[in-house]
Amino acid sequence: xxxxxxxxxxxxxxxxxxxxxxxxxxxxxxxxxxxxxxxxxxxxxxxxxxxxxxxxxxxxxxxxxxxxxxxxxxxxxxxxxxxxxxxxxxxxxxxxxxxxxxxxxxxxxxxxxxxxxxxxxxxxxxxxxxxxxxxxxxxxxxxxxxxxxxxxxxxxxxxxxxxxxxxxxxxxxxxxxxxxxxxxxxxxxxxxxxxxxxxxxxxxxxxxxxxxxxxxxxxxxxxxxxxxxxxxxxxxxxxxxxxxxxxxxxxxxxxxxxxxxxxxxxxxxxxxxxxxxxxxxxxxxxxxxxxxxxxxxxxxxxxxxxxxxxxxxxxxx
Amino acid sequence: xxxxxxxxxxxxxxxxxxxxxxxxxxxxxxxxxxxxxxxxxxxxxxxxxxxxxxxxxxxxxxxxxxxxxxxxxxxxxxxxxxxxxxxxxxxxxxxxxxxxxxxxxxxxxxxxxxxxxxxxxxxxxxxxxxxxxxxxxxxxxxxxxxxxxxxxxxxxxxxxxxxxxxxxxxxxxxxxxxxxxxxxxxxxxxxxxxxxxxxxxxxxxxxxxxxxxxxxxxxxxxxxxxxxxxxxxxxxxxxxxxxxxxxxxxxxxxxxxxxxxxxxxxxxxxxxxxxxxxxxxxxxxxxxxxxxxxxxxxxxxxxxxxxxxxxxxxxxxxxxxxxxxxxxxxxxxxxxxxxxxxxxxxxxxxxxxxxxxxxxxxxxxxxxxxxxxxxxxxxxxxxxxxxxxxxxxxxxxxxxxxxxxxxxxxxxxxxxxxxxxxxxxxxxxxxxxxxxxxxxxxxxxxxxxxxxxxxxxxxxxxxxxxxxxxxxxxxxxxxxxxxxxxxxxxxxxxxxxxxxxxxxxxxxxxxxxxxxxxxxxxxxxxxxxxxxxxxxxxxxxxxxxxxxxxxxxxxxxxxxxxxxxxx
Numbered sequence: 001x002x003x004x005x006x007x008x009x010x011x012x013x014x015x016x017x018x019x020x021x022x023x024x025x026x027x028x029x030x031x032x033x034x035x036x037x038x039x040x041x042x043x044x045x046x047x048x049x050x051x052x053x054x055x056x057x058x059x060x061x062x063x064x065x066x067x068x069x070x071x072x073x074x075x076x077x078x079x080x081x082x083x084x085x086x087x088x089x090x091x092x093x094x095x096x097x098x099x100x101x102x103x104x105x106x107x108x109x110x111x112x113x114x115x116x117x118x119x120x121x122x123x124x125x126x127x128x129x130x131x132x133x134x135x136x137x138x139x140x141x142x143x144x145x146x147x148x149x150x151x152x153x154x155x156x157x158x159x160x161x162x163x164x165x166x167x168x169x170x171x172x173x174x175x176x177x178x179x180x181x182x183x184x185x186x187x188x189x190x191x192x193x194x195x196x197x198x199x200x201x202x203x204x205x206x207x208x209x210x211x212x213x214x215x216x217x218x219x220x221x222x223x224x225x226x227x228x229x230x231x232x233x234x235x236x237x238x239x240x241x242x243x244x245x246x247x248x249x250x251x252x253x254x255x256x257x258x259x260x261x262x263x264x265x266x267x268x269x270x271x272x273x274x275x276x277x278x279x280x281x282x283x284x285x286x287x288x289x290x291x292x293x294x295x296x297x298x299x300x301x302x303x304x305x306x307x308x309x310x311x312x313x314x315x316x317x
Numbered sequence: 318x319x320x321x322x323x324x325x326x327x328x329x330x331x332x333x334x335x336x337x338x339x340x341x342x343x344x345x346x347x348x349x350x351x352x353x354x355x356x357x358x359x360x361x362x363x364x365x366x367x368x369x370x371x372x373x374x375x376x377x378x379x380x381x382x383x384x385x386x387x388x389x390x391x392x393x394x395x396x397x398x399x400x401x402x403x404x405x406x407x408x409x410x411x412x413x414x415x416x417x418x419x420x421x422x423x424x425x426x427x428x429x430x431x432x433x434x435x436x437x438x439x440x441x442x443x444x445x446x447x448x449x450x451x452x453x454x455x456x457x458x459x460x461x462x463x464x465x466x467x468x469x470x471x472x473x474x475x476x477x478x479x480x481x482x483x484x485x486x487x488x489x490x491x492x493x494x495x496x497x498x499x500x501x502x503x504x505x506x507x508x509x510x511x512x513x514x515x516x517x518x519x520x521x522x523x524x525x526x527x528x529x530x531x532x533x534x535x536x537x538x539x540x541x542x543x544x545x546x547x548x549x550x551x552x553x554x555x556x557x558x559x560x561x562x563x564x565x566x567x568x569x570x571x572x573x574x575x576x577x578x579x580x581x582x583x584x585x586x587x588x589x590x591x592x593x594x595x596x597x598x599x600x601x602x603x604x605x606x607x608x609x610x611x612x613x614x615x616x617x618x619x620x621x622x623x624x625x626x627x628x629x630x631x632x633x634x635x636x637x638x639x640x641x642x643x644x645x646x647x648x649x650x651x652x653x654x655x656x657x658x659x660x661x662x663x664x665x666x667x668x669x670x671x672x673x674x675x676x677x678x679x680x681x682x683x684x685x686x687x688x689x690x691x692x693x694x695x696x697x698x699x700x701x702x703x704x705x706x707x708x709x710x711x712x713x714x715x716x717x718x719x720x721x722x723x724x725x726x727x728x729x730x731x732x733x734x735x736x737x738x739x740x741x742x743x744x745x746x747x748x749x750x751x752x753x754x755x756x757x758x759x760x761x762x763x764x765x766x767x768x769x770x771x772x773x774x775x776x777x778x779x780x781x782x783x784x785x786x787x788x789x790x791x792x793x794x795x796x797x798x799x800x801x802x803x804x805x806x807x808x809x810x811x812x813x814x815x816x817x818x819x820x821x822x823x824x825x826x827x828x829x830x831x832x833x834x835x836x837x838x839x840x841x842x843x844x845x846x847x848x849x850x851x852x853x854x855x856x857x858x859x860x861x862x863x864x865x866x867x868x869x870x871x872x873x874x875x876x877x878x879x880x881x882x883x884x
Contacts, residue, residue, distance in 0.1 A: 207716075208712055208716035209718040211708075212710065215676060215706075216703060216730040217697065217700055217734070218729075227721075230720035231718070
């Protein structure tokens with residue numbers, strides 16, 4: 001009963017860009033200050049992380065440029081020995097905190113995006129298969145997911161980290177640490193994707209366009225990828241955004257606990273761990289600025305995800 | 318003084334792009350004891366009028382002009398609290414879907430008692446007695462036991478009776494019934510309409526009956542108002558409006574209604590508002606492969622096919638329980654004919670189609686196509702057979718992938734079978750879209766940019782892409798408006814005539830089946846009870862069930878014959 005009589009549209013098809021700009025989601029975006037500010041903050045942070053080598057005033061990991069005399073310089077005041085001034089101060093080894101944050105952001109965001117990407121690929125694949133094939137395959141996949149959910153994500157990540165540490169030779173440990181982190185966080189996160197995709201797949205599977213594709217003899221793989229996948233992506237996008245914030249925090253937590261990014265490649269979490277040792281001796285800035293960065297980043301991404309969920313599902317409003 | 322009077326009503330839905338006027342300057346008067354039909358195609362604004370009277374317009378919709386009067390008093394300007402008091406007490410509503418109108422967590426009795434207490438202020442015991450009385454009055458047997466059951470324990474028709482009982486709780490003066498029988502089978506539809514008729518007569522209730530179905534209008538209403546694009550185009554006593562329509566839109570609407578009594582060669586397409594786009598199926602015939610068998614030779618031979626669905630799952634096969642959807646059906650479809658399958662919902666018609674198409678594995682029996690075995694196994698059917706058959710589905714909104722462009726949708730079957738590629742494939746797609754009346758440029762758009770009728774044309778173009786010989790149409794027009802249905806049915810008739818396609822045509826709508834089919838099979842509870850030539854079946858039905866179905870068909874005797882060309 002939604003068949004409104006319209007004269008056949010004869011106008012030239014509009015470009016994808018202008019359609020996207022005119023879409024309801026884009027319109028809702030333009031009217032939401034929260035969404036615009038959090039998008040701006042996220043983009044700025046990602047941009048700063050990508051361009052870190054260009055905009056960082058110092059290279060904090062090149063010992064040749066470090067001067068121990070610069071250690072513990074408070075923010076904004078010139079160092080008493082060298083006369084150099086640092087916008088966010090320096091840490092115990094004389095590294096510029098602002099520069100270490102920029103490089104730390106790189107690691108944190110890379111781990112966050114990669115972990116979510118890994119969780120997404122795994123979750124979508126298993127969710128599609130479970131939803132489309134059904135039966136025993138579905139039961140097995142979803143029971144594994146249920147078991148996975150009973151473990152706290154951080155525990156799973158630590159478990160994987162511990163196993164990986166045990167099986168890699170010590171000299172490679174620092175090199176693989178980041179990848180272990182990505183896999184650990186990704187593995188603890190795929191269940192949500194699998195559940196949502198499975199549910200959406202079961203709905204799409206019963207629709208007639210899937211039957212039409214089966215009728216012409218398309219293989220199950222082609223139907224899943226070509227027909228069902230594009231139609232289940234919008235809830236995935238929402239979860240991916242919210243998961244990104246959670247993954248960044250998970251990475252920081254693991255690094256803070258000392259099982260994440262190594263001190264040679266410090267992420268925001270590692271920086272916070274280093275900084276907390278100096279909190280009570282008065283050098284607050286070493287902890288404060290990395291922690292603020294993490295907070296603002298996680299908040300911005302989270303708000304963006306929340307807004308996206310509302311915008312893509314008007315029924316929830 | 319009229320019971321309910323709608324005077325110069327305008328309802329608008331302001332959106333950010335433009336303000337959509339759903340109802341424009343509508344007049345309508347309902348007297349006590351009268352059934353006032355409100356007919357029109359989807360988007361005509363008939364449901365919006367019902368919602369406006371009830372004060373239930375979806376935001377951002379609002380009344381921007383005119384007044385609604387109930388017993389002479391204006392109710393359109395009332396605030397929410399006063400409206401809520403009036404709604405339910407004096408004016409009740411019956412919705413289309415009886416399943417979603419009832420709360421599944423409460424028994425029917427609890428829902429009735431609660432409503433009665435809220436409206437009439439009776440004690441628990443009095444309200445209970447009244448609930449049982451109401452259940453009995455709407456024709457539900459064993460009312461004392463039935464009140465303690467939950468909605469899921471009722472069938473569709475019984476549920477709609479419960480909804481009507483709920484609407485009657487407060488002794489309303491006006492009932493607005495919005496498509497009350499659209500979700501129901503014909504046999505139940507007739508009973509519900511009789512019930513509504515009886516209520517109007519005995520209790521002097523004024524009824525607004527909103528429907529798109531001319532048969533319902535003709536059989537049930539006293540007065541009818543025809544709406545088109547938000548405007549009332551014609552109003553008057555039912556017999557007069559249907560028999561001697563004045564307005565060209567009413568004429569075109571009535572001409573498009575399939576008649577149960579006479580078979581037309583084609584439906585007349587009286588253009589109104591520039592909505593009919595032409596099609597040119599005969600142009601496809603030049604490049605169409607000639608059928609292998611001669612006309613009238615058996616093409617599809619169905620030998621006792623059976624389908625069982627698991628109704629209770631269990632690990633051990635011996636513990637499982639089954640429901641037999643199709644029980645040993647046996648029929649043949651000859652080259653070049655249209656074979657109809659009719660029956661009520663759940664009778665197994667679609668299941669048969671899906672087994673022949675290879676979407677369901679067959680649990681017993683065989684299917685032969687041109688003498689070769691094509692019985693569907695768990696692995697489907699052979700590839701060569703898939704090229705020979707195609708299917709047109711019921712719901713034009715779900716049968717096209719919303720994320721694929723139309724040209725990709727139409728090209729997919731031919732590309733998958735490797736029949737054409739590159740420029741030749743593009744040319745075939747453009748030609749098909751053009752011939753079904755959409756124009757080649759339609760290929761660059763996405764399905765959501767088209768209306769239901771246009772989408773069904775896209776479905777037809779897709780079905781023709783592999784140049785099949787056999788087409789399965791599963792309720793191809795039941796989701797469409799009657800004028801769009803006429804266009805689609807004409808295209809299907811052209812396909813059969815010019816391309817010599819053989820068709821399996823599934824429908825619950827007997828007049829449509831009479832227009833389309835050469836032979837018909839009647840299904841009941843998974844069994845094929847009768848197979849006969851269409852005209853013979855309609856003239857002299859053999860099986861009692863067929864006779865019952867035919868007797869329930871709306872007669873439509875009073876409809877104007879203007880513009881009809883009999884076959």
